[in-house]
Amino acid sequence: MSENSQGQKSLVQQSLGQQSQVQQSDFYGNWHYPTSIRAGIGRISELALACKELGMNAPLVVTDPALAALPMVKQVVVDLVDQGIPCEVFSAIKANPCEQNITDGVSAFLQGKHDGIIAFGGGSALDAGKAVALMVGQTRPLWDFEDIGDNFNRVSVERMAKVIAIPTTSGTGSEVGRASVITDEQAHIKRIIFHPKMLPNIVILDAQLTLGLPAGLTAATGMDALSHALEAYCAPSFHPMAAGIAIEAIRLIKEYLPRATANGNDLEARAQVMAAATMGATAFQRGLGGMHALAHPLGALYDSHHGLLNAILMPYVLKENEQAITHKIARLSRYLALEQQSFTGFLNWILALRSQLAIPHSLQEIGIDTSRAEDIGIMAFNDACAAGNPITFTAQQYSELFKKAVQGEC
Structure with missing residues (x-):
């Protein structure tokens, strides 16, 4: 993804200027299927509100290395901090996320004493973010939750972290998925990690974030x-x-x-x-x-x-x-x-x-x-x-x- 233009205004400021225009459009709405979805240009401005609704006071932003270096992620962090929500960014994720990426993400979550996940990016970031949110409360290894039989019953649901999913590409649909595809590098296969509660709690669909792709x-x-x-x-x-x-x-x-x-x-x-x-x-x-x-x-x-x-x-x-x-x-x-x-x-x-x-x-x-x-x-x-x-x-x-x-x- 190429960088946005220099001198970019705050995403919040941008959205305020566009809000009245896009509310009448055919692609702006609040949907409640299969989860709570906020769709429309500029709706990234509602991220802090979404955090507060879910009780996130110190979320971990999970994204990929390329996005972490771009102004949009840095601006998201600034906007959250300005609204009283301190956060950190974890971006050690491969294009095809692997077990070690999830382990490192869990360590970042626990060490930073975070209380929620903002999964921000393409499918790799969304899958990794959901898997981290699952694993922060588990004692079993990741592969114990592979989508085989009734493995999902092994999950300690009450210890899972809440997730806000914000896609920056239009493809995987991982923002409304109940699973993550993670590469097992030892076996050289992809495994599907599944639990119904892996479905993100809130999704923000803002096509503005795909500009420059x-x-x-x-x-x-x-x-x-x-x-x-x-x-x-x-x-x-x-x-x-x-x-x-x-x-x-x-x-x-x-x-x-x-x-x-x-x-x-x-x-x-x-x-x-x-x-x-x-x-x-x-x-x-x-x-x-x-x-x-x-x-x-x-x-x-x-x-x-x-x-x-x-x-x-x-x-x-x-x-x-x-x-x-x-x-x-x-x-x-x-x-x-x-x-x-x-x-x-x-x-x-x-x-x-x-x-x-x-x-x-x-x-x-x-x-x-x-x-x-x-x-x-x-x-x-x-x-x-x-x-x-x-x-x-x-x-x-x-x-x-x-x-x-x-x-x-x-």
């Missing part, structure tokens, strides 16, 4: 949001409410992601994509699928950007699932008013969208080869997201699918 990251994170909504829509489980949210999220991405990528200062487009990202993550309680089952091991093995992996994998996984989702995709195509309202028409739209956003067509273009195809097939088969795929693929089928994505055979 480069076009490539805007595209990759937006395609990540699309992968969430699309896999949720295609999942075989019965959850019509989630399906309804998913198709509207896909429409918003179709209409606004190209705009947000082409013009990073288009606040309406950025606000709509930010809403779509939150919707996609709300919808995927219905399930995810093969895109994520493959993206997780690839991210762990190659430390590649999760959203970009999903964007590249998308058409290959769709094609492999064609026989199970033809009618669903045709229905979705009609809702999107595509010129060709069929599976083929939808797949062509996905390919055209990726090309428009400068997404690579194959995994080999980002330095991934087929040397570990067998391992990746097994890891994808064992990934929790595989359970939500429309077709139950074998490890060998995942391996072959991966090879097609490497070689660009779609």
Whole structure:
């Protein structure tokens, strides 16, 4: 993310000047599903109030190193201190956060005698912040809370810290997630840490915070949001409410992601994509699928950007699932008013969208080869997201699918 312009006014001052204008907009509101969400330009100004509502008197701001060096994070700290809420910043987080990052965050929380978490940034910061908030009150190791069976019952809920989540990208939707994806560097896999109470207490969706995000990251994170909504829509489980949210999220991405990528200062487009990202993550309680089952091991093995992996994998996984989702995709195509309202028409739209956003067509273009195809097939088969795929693929089928994505055979 590039730095904001120098001489930037306080975020609070900015928001006061914009408030009357944005209150009448179509992208300003208070939502109470699936948690308390405050959406609108300038609503970062309400952070101190949110802290006070939750009883946070000395929060720890969890963010990533790049953001910690930018004026926006420094200004957030200044604004909180000015309003009587001292805080510190923890930013020792990798792009794919690992166990050591969480351990270090817990140490910072306890040593600083903090009483809450402000998770500020992209998916890595939000996932890490939620995991730190979970672990500050636990005596068991992190992996004891992996999303397997009823492991979540091991959590001492009353000792978890409260969380305010503030995304600065529009993709992961981690701000409304009940889990964190953390890399186990010893096993070279990503593990999902889950508890229902990991859902942040308050979310602030302020598209102003995404200004300056480069076009490539805007595209990759937006395609990540699309992968969430699309896999949720295609999942075989019965959850019509989630399906309804998913198709509207896909429409918003179709209409606004190209705009947000082409013009990073288009606040309406950025606000709509930010809403779509939150919707996609709300919808995927219905399930995810093969895109994520493959993206997780690839991210762990190659430390590649999760959203970009999903964007590249998308058409290959769709094609492999064609026989199970033809009618669903045709229905979705009609809702999107595509010129060709069929599976083929939808797949062509996905390919055209990726090309428009400068997404690579194959995994080999980002330095991934087929040397570990067998391992990746097994890891994808064992990934929790595989359970939500429309077709139950074998490890060998995942391996072959991966090879097609490497070689660009779609």
